[in-house]
Amino acid sequence: MLSASCHCGRIQIKVPAKSAFLIDCNCSICRRYGALWACYSLNQIEIIGHPEHSVAYLWGQQSIQTMHCAVCGCVTHWEALSTEPDRKMAVNARNFEAGVWIDVPIRHFDGADSWTYLD
Secondary structure, X not given: OEEEEOOOOOOEEXXXXXXXXXXXXXXHHHHHHOOOEEEEEHHHOEEEOOOOOEEEEOOOOOOEEEEEEOOOOOEEEEEEXXXXXXXXXXXXXXXXXXXXXXXXXXXXXXXXXXXXEOO
16 A cells, blocks of 8 residues: 655545556646646545545546645645546655655656647
8 A cells, every 4th residue: 555645644645556657647737737647446546635625626628627735735636527437536646755656657648639648
């Protein structure tokens, strides 16, 4: 089990293991946040302090909501807004301890235009 938190600790995230790769998305919001996303199935992630300490941000087609801590402002995760049972959620890998993801490859995702992986 891997654990992460926002800066103030009000939001804590637990995932079962490292994801196979991290996603560096170039969409207008992800590149501004500087987030690296680790994707999981919704039922694999435990989030403590959410939703009571989270604030959602919706943009564009509103297919996902990006969550950040209402106190310290750290971007913690995004949630798919679909109701499909196999929907995904991604956590911001930058909220884990330094070095946890050092050996995990980063894939570049073109969220700004083609919605495909660039590598």
